[in-house]
Amino acid sequence: MTRNGKKHPRSGHTFRLAAVLALSMLALLLLSACSDNEQSVFHSGSSADGQDMVSRVPWDYRIIEGSVGDLIGSDMTVLPDNELMPNDGNYATGDKIWVLQYMDAEMTTDSSQRSSVHLSSWSTIKTFKSQAEAKKDMANLKIPVTTEIDLVGVYKTQYKDKTRNFAVLELPSGNRIKQPIDDARYKALEKKKKVSVKLEEIHDFADYDSAYAKFRGWAS
Missing domain, CATH: 2.40.50 (OB fold (Dihydrolipoamide Acetyltransferase, E2P))
Structure with a gap:
């Protein structure tokens, strides 16, 4: 403020600069959150009525043969399911690859210890240039x-x-x-x-x- 009560001409500029910096920091935090590793499959809790125990666990892994579809920025689509994955292997469209997929299960256990299981669909988590590399990785998971x-x-x-x-x-x-x-x-x-x-x-x-x-x- 000046002595006559008017705002200093630099105060508005300073405010806008501070706002831009705050938004930039927020954007960096969001990007960091998005780039974190996959969250654990494991989860447990109670059902809506609180009577049953519901758990989510890893159920199975498999390796399938696939190929690279469209390249989208630093990502790629993996055929035949058209899943979007990071192109960490610097693949080109049409390249043959091997895909590691997982399935998880939601298990509901009642008070009598009887369990019911609901299986998810297969989801891709990693790609490999050779089947041998994929099998070596899966051997540590099963x-x-x-x-x-x-x-x-x-x-x-x-x-x-x-x-x-x-x-x-x-x-x-x-x-x-x-x-x-x-x-x-x-x-x-x-x-x-x-x-x-x-x-x-x-x-x-x-x-x-x-x-x-x-x-x-x-x-x-």
Whole structure:
């Protein structure tokens, strides 16, 4: 302000400069947020009514053959699904590539520990110039293990003249699954509390230390 109450001619310029700088900083923050790595697949919480537990976990990975479609700035479309991906490999239109895709699952567990699973569609997360490179990367995301897990119990069901046997297992994630078994395995497991099984650890590509274990068979 001048002594007669009028604004100094530089004050408006200073205000506009400060506003431009503030907007520039906001734009940089937004760009930084957009360029962050993929968020973890894992998520857990309660359903809308608060009665069930809902979890989101990585379910599977696969490798498929694809090709490069249109180039859009520093991105590219990946055929056959026309997914937009960063062109980190400096590919040209028509180049053959190998694509790593993932599928996640939304699992709802009720108070009786019964689970229902809803699978997502496949989504592309990475591209490779060779199938060997893609397989090497996926080998770190899907890992077979043999271990002991809790056996909740075994039971029989009967319909007319047919009897079926089942074993209920508790996975390391806390989810319970039901597996059909024959009479011999029913007798072998009837009094056991632990059982040796084959599992496949599906690791979260954005947080490798997090994994979901899937049942892949009996170890003995």
